[in-house]
Amino acid sequence: MVVSKLWVNSSDRDQYCAACGTSFLGNREREVFSFGSWGINVCFGRPGTFVMMKKNDTKIVLTNRRVYSSSIHSNSLRFEVPYITIIAMEVYNFRFNIGNWKVFWIRYQEPDKSKEVPLMSMLNTQNIDTAYNILQKALSNLPH
Numbered sequence: 001m002v003v004s005k006l007w008v009n010s011s012d013r014d015q016y017c018a019a020c021g022t023s024f025l026g027n028r029e030r031e032v033f034s035f036g037s038w039g040i041n042v043c044f045g046r047p048g049t050f051v052m053m054k055k056n057d058t059k060i061v062l063t064n065r066r067v068y069s070s071s072i073h074s075n076s077l078r079f080e081v082p083y084i085t086i087i088a089m090e091v092y093n094f095r096f097n098i099g100n101w102k103v104f105w106i107r108y109q110e111p112d113k114s115k116e117v118p119l120m121s122m123l124n125t126q127n128i129d130t131a132y133n134i135l136q137k138a139l140s141n142l143p144h
Contacts, residue, residue: 033134034061037072039123042079046105046118054078060119060127062134067106069119079117081108083138091132094120102128106135 036059058069058078068080085108094101102125105118121128 029063029065032062032064032138033131034059035124035127035131036060036069039121040127041101041120042069043118043120045116060131062131062138064138067131067135079115081106081117083135083142085109086135086139087114089132089135091128096120104128104132 037057040058040060042054042058042060054071057072059072060069061067066080066082069078070076071078086106087109088107089105091102091104094103099122101120101122103118103120105116107114107116109115119128119131
């Protein structure tokens with residue numbers, strides 16, 4: 001899915017997460033969904049044999065404003081992506097090592113360049129789908 005900068009107006013019911021009812025609007029940042037660390041890999045580039053990857057030590061958090069991840073050991077941020085900076089995202093299957101992985105790939109814009117972050121899971125694929133669906137809905141509710 002390529003995200004357009006021409007945001008779609010939505011009805012009032014579309015301004016809330018279908019999974020938990022949290023508003024995507026408002027002044028205060030609130031957690032909408034989180035998952036990990038077990039079974040979640042975070043890559044710093046498209047998945048592949050020679051791509052740096054953090055395995056089983058990253059918690060993924062979606063709020064009403066951004067998606068970010070933090071190390072479960074040091075609590076340091078791995079990445080932080082405000083929704084308004086997302087350029088494109090997609091979910092796809094990827095054959096890697098011993099099995100099929102579900103990948104949630106996000107491309108976003110930082111002031112100096114665009115970056116990408118793939119989230120991978122072989123065990124918790126439903127969390128990848130849920131995160132993608134929540135993020136799609138949140139992006140459709142962003143102001144113009």
